Amino acid sequence: xxxxxxxxxxxxxxxxxxxxxxxxxxxxxxxxxxxxxxxxxxxxxxxxxxxxxxxxxxxxxxxxxxxxxxxxxxxxxxxxxxxxxxxxxxxxxxxxxxxxxxxxxxxxxxxxxxxxxxxxxxxxxxxxxxxxxxxxxxxxxxxxxxxxxxxxxxxxxxxxxxxxxxxxxxxxxxxxxxxxxxxxxxxxxxxxxxxxxxxxxxxxxxxxxxxxxxxxxxxxxxxxxxxxxxxxxxxxxxxxxxxxxxxxxxxxxxxxxxxxxxxxxxxxxxxxxxxxxxxxxxxxxxxxxxxxxxxxxxxxxxxxxxxxxxxxxxxxxxxxxxxxxxxxxxxxxxxxxxxxxxxxxxxxxxxxxxxxxxxxxxxxxxxxxxxxxxxxxxxxxxxxxxxxxxxxxxxxxxxxxxxxxxxxxxxxx
Amino acid sequence: xxxxxxxxxxxxxxxxxxxxxxxxxxxxxxxxxxxxxxxxxxxxxxxxxxxxxxxxxxxxxxxxxxxxxxxxxxxxxxxxxxxxxxxxxxxxxxxxxxxxxxxxxxxxxxxxxxxxxxxxxxxxxxxxxxxxxxxxxxxxxxxxxxxxxxxxxxxxxxxxxxxxxxxxxxxxxxxxxxxxxxxxxxxxxxxxxxxxxxxxxxxxxxxxxxxxxxxxxxxxxxxxxxxxxxxxxxxxxxxxxxxxxxxxxxxxxxxxxxxxxxxxxxxxxxxxxxxxxxxxxxxxxxxxxxxxxxxxxxxxxxxxxxxxxxxxxxxxxxxxxxxxxxxxxxxxxxxxxxxxxxxxxxxxxxxxxxxxxxxxxxxxxxxxxxxxxxxxxxxxxxxxxxxxxxxxxxxxxxxxxxxxxxxxxxxxx
Numbered sequence: 001x002x003x004x005x006x007x008x009x010x011x012x013x014x015x016x017x018x019x020x021x022x023x024x025x026x027x028x029x030x031x032x033x034x035x036x037x038x039x040x041x042x043x044x045x046x047x048x049x050x051x052x053x054x055x056x057x058x059x060x061x062x063x064x065x066x067x068x069x070x071x072x073x074x075x076x077x078x079x080x081x082x083x084x085x086x087x088x089x090x091x092x093x094x095x096x097x098x099x100x101x102x103x104x105x106x107x108x109x110x111x112x113x114x115x116x117x118x119x120x121x122x123x124x125x126x127x128x129x130x131x132x133x134x135x136x137x138x139x140x141x142x143x144x145x146x147x148x149x150x151x152x153x154x155x156x157x158x159x160x161x162x163x164x165x166x167x168x169x170x171x172x173x174x175x176x177x178x179x180x181x182x183x184x185x186x187x188x189x190x191x192x193x194x195x196x197x198x199x200x201x202x203x204x205x206x207x208x209x210x211x212x213x214x215x216x217x218x219x220x221x222x223x224x225x226x227x228x229x230x231x232x233x234x235x236x237x238x239x240x241x242x243x244x245x246x247x248x249x250x251x252x253x254x255x256x257x258x259x260x261x262x263x264x265x266x267x268x269x270x271x272x273x274x275x276x277x278x279x280x281x282x283x284x285x286x287x288x289x290x291x292x293x294x295x296x297x298x299x300x301x302x303x304x305x306x307x308x309x310x311x312x313x314x315x316x317x318x319x320x321x322x323x324x325x326x327x328x329x330x331x332x333x334x335x336x337x338x339x340x341x342x343x344x345x346x347x348x349x350x351x352x353x354x355x356x357x358x359x360x361x362x363x364x365x366x367x368x369x370x371x372x373x374x375x376x377x378x379x380x381x382x383x384x385x386x387x388x389x390x391x392x393x394x395x396x397x398x399x400x401x402x403x404x405x406x407x408x409x410x411x412x413x
Numbered sequence: 414x415x416x417x418x419x420x421x422x423x424x425x426x427x428x429x430x431x432x433x434x435x436x437x438x439x440x441x442x443x444x445x446x447x448x449x450x451x452x453x454x455x456x457x458x459x460x461x462x463x464x465x466x467x468x469x470x471x472x473x474x475x476x477x478x479x480x481x482x483x484x485x486x487x488x489x490x491x492x493x494x495x496x497x498x499x500x501x502x503x504x505x506x507x508x509x510x511x512x513x514x515x516x517x518x519x520x521x522x523x524x525x526x527x528x529x530x531x532x533x534x535x536x537x538x539x540x541x542x543x544x545x546x547x548x549x550x551x552x553x554x555x556x557x558x559x560x561x562x563x564x565x566x567x568x569x570x571x572x573x574x575x576x577x578x579x580x581x582x583x584x585x586x587x588x589x590x591x592x593x594x595x596x597x598x599x600x601x602x603x604x605x606x607x608x609x610x611x612x613x614x615x616x617x618x619x620x621x622x623x624x625x626x627x628x629x630x631x632x633x634x635x636x637x638x639x640x641x642x643x644x645x646x647x648x649x650x651x652x653x654x655x656x657x658x659x660x661x662x663x664x665x666x667x668x669x670x671x672x673x674x675x676x677x678x679x680x681x682x683x684x685x686x687x688x689x690x691x692x693x694x695x696x697x698x699x700x701x702x703x704x705x706x707x708x709x710x711x712x713x714x715x716x717x718x719x720x721x722x723x724x725x726x727x728x729x730x731x732x733x734x735x736x737x738x739x740x741x742x743x744x745x746x747x748x749x750x751x752x753x754x755x756x757x758x759x760x761x762x763x764x765x766x767x768x769x770x771x772x773x774x775x776x777x778x779x780x781x782x783x784x785x786x787x788x789x790x791x792x793x794x795x796x797x798x799x800x801x802x803x804x805x806x807x808x809x810x811x812x813x814x815x816x817x818x819x820x821x822x823x824x825x826x
Contacts, residue, residue, distance in 0.1 A: 059749030059757040089745045089757060091774030124742025125775050234749050315728070315813075316821055323822030329537025332502045336472030336647050344472040344502060361504030362538055400728075401822075402815040408729055409736030409814075 008282035008290050008378060008398070009162040016149035016167050019180050020203045021045035021243025023144030026155040029132045032084025032122055037155040039133065041140040042079040042199070043109055048243045050076035050117060051211035053219055055236035061088030063118040064237060066098040070114055074208025076241055077111035079199060080118050080137065081156050083184070087120040087128040088234040100130040108141045119197050119237045121158055121184060153182040156197055159407060160184050160283050166275035170268040173261055175251035177204040181272045185228070185280030198223065198238045198276055204265060205244035205253040213257030214266055215240050222273035225305070226396045227312050228284040281396040286403030289321050290396065294383045298391030303340045308395040310338035311382060318400035321380055326371040328356045335384060346387035352377060359387070421695035421703050421791060421811070422575040429562035429580050432593050433616045434458035434656025436557030439568040442545045445497025445535055450568035452546065454553040455492040455612070456522055461656045463489035463530060464625035466632055468649035474501030476531040477650060479511040483527055487621025489654055490524035492612060493531050493550065494569050496597070500533040500541040501647040513543040521554045532610050532650045534571055534597060566595040569610055572820060573597050573696050579688035583681040586674055588664035590617040594685045598641070598693030611636065611651045611689055617678060618657035618666040626670030627679055628653050635686035638718070638808045640725050641697040694809040699816030702734050703809065707796045711804030716753045721808040723751035724795060731813030734793055739784040741769045748797060759800035765790060772800070 022044060026037040052071050054064050080101055087094050102113040109116070120128060153163035164183040169176055183198035206214075215238065223238060247253055254262055282290050293311045298304035311317055314334040320327035328349045335342050345360035352374040355363045374380075380399075435457060439450040465484050467477050493514055500507050515526040522529070533541060566576035577596040582589055596611035619627075628651065636651060660666055665674055695703050706724045711717035724730055727747040733740035741762045748755050758773035765787040768776045787793075793812075 055749075056752075057746070057749030058752070058755040059745050059760065086742075089742060089760075089770065089773065089775075091758065091772070093774065124745055125770065126742075127775070234746055315817070319818050319821035322818060325822070329499075329502060329539075332472050332537055333470070333647055336468075336470030339469070339471070342471040345504060347472065347502075357502065357538065359504070360502065361506065362502075362540070400818060402818045404728070405732050405735060405813060405815045405818060408732035409738070 004161065006161045006283045006287055008287055010279060010282065013150070014165065014167050016165055016180055017169070017178050019178050019201045019243065020245030021048060022201045022241070024148045024152045025140040025144040026148065026151050027136045027140055029082065029136050031082055031128070031132055037151070038083045039136055040081040040152050040155040041105070041137060041144065042152070042201070043141060043144050044077050044079070044241055045243050045245060046077070048076045048241050049074050049206060049208040049211055050239060050241050051208060051215045052237065052239045053215055055233055057234045059089060059234050061086050061120060061235040062090060062094035062098045063087055063120045064235060066102070066118050067237060067239065070117065073114060075115050076117055077115035078105050078109040078117070079239065079241070080105045080116065080133070081197065082120050083156050083158050084122040085120060085126055085128045086122045086124050086235045088124040090125065090127050093127045097128045097130040101133050104130070104133050104137050108138045117239055119235070119239070121156065121197050121235055124234060149180060149182065156182070156184045158184065159285055162283060164276055164279040164283070166272045168268040168272050170264045172204050172246065172265050173250065173252040175246055175249045177202060177246045177251055177265065179268055179272050181276050183276040183280055185283060197235070200240040200269070200272065202240070202242050203244070203246040204242055205247040205251055206242045207255045210254055210257040210259070211240055211242055214262070214269055218270045218273045222270065222277040225394060226277045226281050227309060228281070228398060278396060281398055284398035285407045286401040287398030288401055289399040290379045291321055291398055292379070292381045293395045293397065294381065295386065296383070296392040297386040297388055299341045299389040300391040301393050304391040304393035305395070307335055307338045307340050307342070307384065308393050310334045311384065312395045312397035315400055318397070321375070322399040322401045324372070324375040326351050326356060326375050331382060331384065332357070341388055342386055343388060348385040348387070350383040351375065352381050417574065419574045419696050419700055421700055423692060423695065426563070427578065427580050429578055429593055430582070430591050432591055432614045432656065433658030434461060435614045435654070437561045437565045438553040438557040439561065439564050440549045440553055442495065442549050444495055444541070444545055450564070451496045452549055453494040453565050453568040454518070454550060454557065455565070455614070456554060456557050457490050457492070457654055458656050458658060459490070461489045461654050462487050462619060462621040462624055463652060463654050464621060464628045465650065465652045466628055468646055470647045472502060472647050474499050474533060474648040475503060475507035475511045476500055476533045477648060479515070479531050480650060480652065483530065486527060488528050489530055490528035491518050491522040491530070492652065492654070493518045493529065493546070494610065495533050496569050496571050497535040498533060498539055498541045499535045499537050499648045501537040503538065503540050506540045510541045510543040514546050517543070517546050517550050521550045530652055532648070532652070534569065534610050534648055537647060562593060562595065569595070569597045571597065572698055575696060577689055577692040577696065579685045581681040581685050583677045585617050585659065585678050586663065586665040588659055588662045590615060590659045590664055590678065592681055592685050594689050596689040596693055598696060610648070613653040613682070613685065615655050616657070616659040617655055618660040618664055619655045620668045623667055623670040623672070624653055624655055627675070627682055631683045631686045635683065635690040638806070639690045639694050640722060640808065640810050641694070691809055694811055697811035698820045699814040700811030701814055702812040703792045704734055704811055705792070705794045706808045706810065707794065708799065709796070709805040710799040710801055712754045712802040713804040714806050717804040717806035718808070720748055720751045720753050720755070720797065721806050723747045724797065725808045725810035728813055731810070735812040735814045737785065737788040739764050739769060739788050744795060744797065745770070754801055755799055756801065761798040761800070763796040764788065765794050
């Protein structure tokens with residue numbers, strides 16, 4: 001952590017409005033980091049519904065197991081997040097730790113432990129001393145403020161170099177509702193889950209099953225289409241909370257995801273998810289380039305996704321981009337190794353709109369100087385056209401730099 | 414190329430005996446590199462049989478397609494290898510180039526182009542000017558010597574830091590036969606194929622179908638169990654040539670792979686393949702540590718292989734090893750993301766024989782100083798015990814260092 005801020009950090013940080021029914025507070029519990037906040041408490045009004053998607057790891061963290069179990073009832077009164085220790089692969093101690101944390105938080109918030117949601121991020125395999133939350137959480141409940149969103153996003157950072165927030169306001173029925181989100185990422189980010197940690201809050205009155213459907217559909221082309229290094233965390237968690245407070249202003253209560261009145265809300269939610277997912281890519285460990293892989297002409301969208309991921313996770317493609325080298329031969333390699341239908345003699349590749357390969361060979365108009373100049377941009381788009389069908393997909397990643405190796409070569413020490 | 418020699422290079426380079434029926438020569442054709450040899454010609458006596466395994470890339474190089482087509486007849490009279498240009502993704506020009514190279518070689522060697530085998534390694538996507546072989550190959554045929562194995566292995570290097578050769582002598586019937594092999598690797602090495610380029614020569618009289626069976630079985634736990642970066646070349650080629658010259662000394666002619674007289678030969682062949690595969694891992698780009706991943710207690714060997722590969726290809730595991738950090742939490746992560754059956758609470762992990770995690774949590778006897786000291790070794794063994802079944806497998810890889818990024822960030826420029 002505490003590297004210089006990523007050169008790819010967004011220059012505009014949005015004003016984050018308050019969300020009725022959500023109060024936030026942060027504290028420094030010295031779980032691992034010193035001189036910074038490392039605990040986030042979100043207290044939620046009665047009636048808040050919750051939805052979540054989690055890592056597909058076969059070795060999930062204790063908090064992920066806790067949330068999965070509690071999600072069934074669909075009710076939330078508080079969220080406790082800590083950074084510095086993932087409480088993953090901590091065995092029985094880890095399960096005791098989540099139970100104790102929930103119990104402390106429930107007492108402070110005046111609710112059942114079953115309405116407490118937990119997330120932890122940081123080192124794997126070290127026992128998390130939940131007693132550190134005792135005292136801290138009780139004091140936090142009194143100090144919660146309606147809108148400390150940036151502070152909240154900072155408290156959940158690990159190797160992130162900037163806090164990640166996004167917001168949208170949209171009409172539900174005739175009433176304005178707000179969606180706020182935050183995320184942390186940086187490394188160990190790969191698809192088939194959310195990012196490491198992301199939390200969405202809205203005052204819209206949406207039932208838990210409907211919120212779950214929206215969230216599951218929303219991650220597919222956002223968080224699940226981002227990869228930093230192909231590694232999958234044991235802790236990846238995306239939770240969405242809907243306080244329903246906007247019902248008091250006339251927002252209709254939504255019980256089904258298929259409700260046509262959700263159209264604008266769904267679009268806005270997906271926009272917030274996409275925004276946060278892109279910020280995660282922009283803050284990939286050691287990243288100097290944001291890389292967008294577009295695959296078109298594949299036999300299906302699923303096939304396009306697998307090819308795009310093969311390109312996005314190729315160390316050789318990623319190091320070439322770090323070196324500002326338009327090494328499209330490595331893109332060919334990554335397409336070839338994906339195992340998906342591809343015909344070399346129909347394959348075309350463009351970097352930032354400049355065609356470099358056309359139907360199986362170097363483009364006749366290839367101009368090394370022109371392409372090299374384009375590779376100096378902070379955002380690189382690689383477009384692969386397979387010429388086989390109508391399948392199309394898009395994935396975001398970043399380059400692989402010496403800084404990535406440095407950050408991960410001595411993270412624990 | 415031309416980095417300092419890998420610190421993991423073998424200290425003993427074997428004396429390479431001659432193989433009756435094989436003559437080697439090298440030349441500097443200035444295909445890409447200057448001041449070094451970049452063409453290898455092996456001339457083979459009449460009656461030589463051939464077998465091969467190749468990349469599974471959907472975008473194979475022109476020489477790979479050439480060899481696949483010529484392999485059916487099972488006869489070889491010459492092998493031409495060049496480094497510096499892979500002749501991959503070169504379209505029609507690439508196919509013309511292979512045909513021209515074979516024609517030049519066939520003329521020089523006095524055989525049919527269908528008996529010429531070709532392999533190219535180097536940059537992808539640049540046309541290979543086969544006319545550079547004209548003149549060079551003709552001269553080489555006259556200058557071939559029986560035993561220039563190290564020179565041959567040097568001529569096929571790209572980013573390799575040392576030539577890779579191995580040899581074994583074994584009885585076939587009552588006659589001694591010899592197996593010599595060479596390989597080049599360094600990057601873009603992943604399983605489901607041979608390494609980038611490897612060539613095996615023997616004087617044993619073995620039919621092409623029998624040799625093909627032996628080779629296919631032999632790569633499974635050798636070249637296919639090595640990964641440097643998970644990237645798969647378009648050019649990976651492993652060819653085996655059997656001149657049959659030992660028949661003159663009484664070696665029995667073998668027509669079937671199931672022939673019991675092959676037992677010692679098969680073992681020796683597998684030993685040569687394993688030796689070369691390990692050398693490839695030892696010369697992984699930027700490698701400072703040789704890493705052996707052993708997975709045991711999996712539900713099957715195939716499941717153990719997939720978990721071992723997930724660990725071996727994890728950038729976070731590889732960077733931790735580069736940093737001499739026994740970060741077993743990342744091993745848990747990599748096991749979890751493999752998608753194979755795994756039970757966190759039965760999982761145990763050891764680094765160089767020191768148990769760090771036991772049945773789902775940190776080993777109670779864990780001693781950070783002891784493990785840190787072990788991580789300074791040049792060879793690191795990670796043993797993962799799943800406790801589920803009897804499936805076991807082993808994979809070799811290397812660490813991921815800043816040098817890997819440096820080598821690959823400006824390979825073309």
